Amino acid sequence: MVFKLYGMGVSTCTQKVVMALKEKSIPFDFININVLKGEQKSPENLARHPFGKIPILEDEDGFRIFESLAIVRYIENLEPNKGARLIPADIKTAALVEQWVSSSVYNFYPSAQGIITERAIKPVAGRPTDEAAAVEHRKKLVPVLDVYDKQLAGHDFFVGNDFTLADLSHLPYFNVINRVEGDLIKERPNLAAWFERCTAKSTWLEVMGFVQGAPKCH
Structure with missing residues (x-):
């Protein structure tokens, strides 16, 4: 499964998600959303994130999730045994x-x-x-x-x-x-x-x- 990650490279929240994807060796396509130009408030991004923010993760089935910590927990649950165990089993x-x-x-x-x-x-x-x-x-x-x-x-x-x-x-x-x-x-x-x-x-x-x-x- 290849994910789409909507975000901005210098965004700290985007970096949290990228780090989790790297820890789990999960490939992703990156779609840049330039916050300084207000692109997060575009109709297209508001359809993905009702508060007009980044990042957003989307899978091949069209499932979307926003809020960086929620995204990271989702990634961890997908691949709990690959890379770092971000949420311990104990x-x-x-x-x-x-x-x-x-x-x-x-x-x-x-x-x-x-x-x-x-x-x-x-x-x-x-x-x-x-x-x-x-x-x-x-x-x-x-x-x-x-x-x-x-x-x-x-x-x-x-x-x-x-x-x-x-x-x-x-x-x-x-x-x-x-x-x-x-x-x-x-x-x-x-x-x-x-x-x-x-x-x-x-x-x-x-x-x-x-x-x-x-x-x-x-």
């Missing part, structure tokens, strides 16, 4: 994975995305950075990262020594943060070691190759 370990996935959504994402918007997205879009907002987002993110640094002490990934959805749900955002405010990672040794392990994975290097080869958004 229910207690799986619960811990979901605990940190939830943390990525509620504790980490709002401030992380705020920094990314101000420091990475706005400059590319030709819009001025709101420095006060960037500083405030950073201030709110710091205690979250301190918790993460403690969590990552003594093991390789968020839940034990295996790469899971808990790590994948964070990785693309940290990749941008490393570029725009990298001291947030470097000042926390356990977090820095985790980031180095994740970005050294062959599948993540494939994701970065995909991003380089994807159509440019500007």
Whole structure:
């Protein structure tokens, strides 16, 4: 089965899905949706995603699913035994994975995305950075990262020594943060070691190759 993935190469949510597809060695055709040009709000994309966003995964039967974490869970359920086990079979370990996935959504994402918007997205879009907002987002993110640094002490990934959805749900955002405010990672040794392990994975290097080869958004 060959999937169609609608998204944008530099989109962190798109990268989550690409990483999962690479982990499971699932081929896909990529259809670029340029968010900076508003293509996500086109009638065609609204038919695929009622909120006019990306990414969307579509299979050969026309089945579609949106929301990056929902897509990744679907991919994991298709091929649970290929590549990394993104959701462990053990229910207690799986619960811990979901605990940190939830943390990525509620504790980490709002401030992380705020920094990314101000420091990475706005400059590319030709819009001025709101420095006060960037500083405030950073201030709110710091205690979250301190918790993460403690969590990552003594093991390789968020839940034990295996790469899971808990790590994948964070990785693309940290990749941008490393570029725009990298001291947030470097000042926390356990977090820095985790980031180095994740970005050294062959599948993540494939994701970065995909991003380089994807159509440019500007």
